[in-house]
Amino acid sequence: MKKEEILRRLNELFAEEIEAGLRYLHLSVTVTGLERLLVRQTLQENLQETLEHAQTIGERILHMGGVPELDLRVQIPAEKTTAAEAIRTAREFEQAALDAYRELLDDVAADPDADVTLEEFLREQVAVESQHVAELDLFLED
Amino acid sequence: MDSWKEFDQNPISHSAAHHIVAIAELLEEYGYARVSDVARLLEITRGSVSVTLKGLKQRGLVTEDERRFLGLSEIGNAIAQSVRARKVVMKKLFEDVLGVDAERADRDTCKIEHLVSPSSALHALHFLRYALEGGAAQQAFSDAFGSFQKECGGEPAACCTCDDVCLQARLTNLPRIEDSAESDAK
Numbered sequence: 455m456k457k458e459e460i461l462r463r464l465n466e467l468f469a470e471e472i473e474a475g476l477r478y479l480h481l482s483v484t485v486t487g488l489e490r491l492l493v494r495q496t497l498q499e500n501l502q503e504t505l506e507h508a509q510t511i512g513e514r515i516l517h518m519g520g521v522p523e524l525d526l527r528v529q530i531p532a533e534k535t536t537a538a539e540a541i542r543t544a545r546e547f548e549q550a551a552l553d554a555y556r557e558l559l560d561d562v563a564a565d566p567d568a569d570v571t572l573e574e575f576l577r578e579q580v581a582v583e584s585q586h587v588a589e590l591d592l593f594l595e596d
Numbered sequence: 597m598d599s600w601k602e603f604d605q606n607p608i609s610h611s612a613a614h615h616i617v618a619i620a621e622l623l624e625e626y627g628y629a630r631v632s633d634v635a636r637l638l639e640i641t642r643g644s645v646s647v648t649l650k651g652l653k654q655r656g657l658v659t660e661d662e663r664r665f666l667g668l669s670e671i672g673n674a675i676a677q678s679v680r681a682r683k684v685v686m687k688k689l690f691e692d693v694l695g696v697d698a699e700r701a702d703r704d705t706c707k708i709e710h711l712v713s714p715s716s717a718l719h720a721l722h723f724l725r726y727a728l729e730g731g732a733a734q735q736a737f738s739d740a741f742g743s744f745q746k747e748c749g750g751e752p753a754a755c756c757t758c759d760d761v762c763l764q765a766r767l768t769n770l771p772r773i774e775d776s777a778e779s780d781a782k
Contacts, residue, residue, distance in 0.1 A: 466641070469641050470641050470642060470643050473641045473643050473644060474643055477643065477647070525639075526641070527639075527640055527644075528644060529611060542650065543647055543650065546643070546646040546647050546649075546650045547642075547643030547644075547646055547647055549646065550631060550641070550642035550643045550645070550646040551642070551643060553631070553632065553642065554632070554642055557632070
């Protein structure tokens, strides 16, 4: 894989994480009902974690000689949400991020000249994102 | 005037229309559509696509199989084709009849393609067919419109389209944002 392509894909992941952070923030504020007490903390913890991921990716881009770039077009409607709906929404964008990490990992792993530290980083991210999705799935179980 | 309510009642938001049309285009071009393909086409994040599609799946407009390939339901496909048809009609009207440049026509019709009703688009299509048919009457119409004096006297009372205000003045005398920012600063 060419360096430019890796930087482009890392920039996409940078945007995914920052947008996920914005969505977690919005969900944690707009979730209502009794279950707000139960899920708000999880949403806020995930918000912090996505921002940490974004920072890690941004620094990795910088170490590779690039500069993190952000071109977000986010529309989040002015709607309150229930706890279950908030978790379902979070699951959607967490799964999307997991897919993006997994695809980049597959491409990097298939390249014999790829940076092993990048491959290791992506492998860790896939593990963490998989855990996020699994945790959110547990919330949705009856 | 209840027309503003139609905007709220329109079941497809601007963003949703783009997602549905993007899926239709990908299915036609490649035979498949995934979240990543839609994200790339619309130049937004996968997360954003997934969240929008969640609502469209709940409403039965978009489908997703076990391998996470996207499809359109019968209604979703009908909406996609209708939005695309409205876009083509309005763009042709803007560009081929009214003389709006192609880039502007494309951008402006992108904003209204899902908001203009199929009924109004059908009226526009009828006019388009009439105007572009190529007969002597249409040629005369086209020539006459081409040489029509577009500047007006700014006198609503003497105008066949304006009642008490000059519409042309309102459409052309918009201050540029940077100009007003400058005057505000002063």
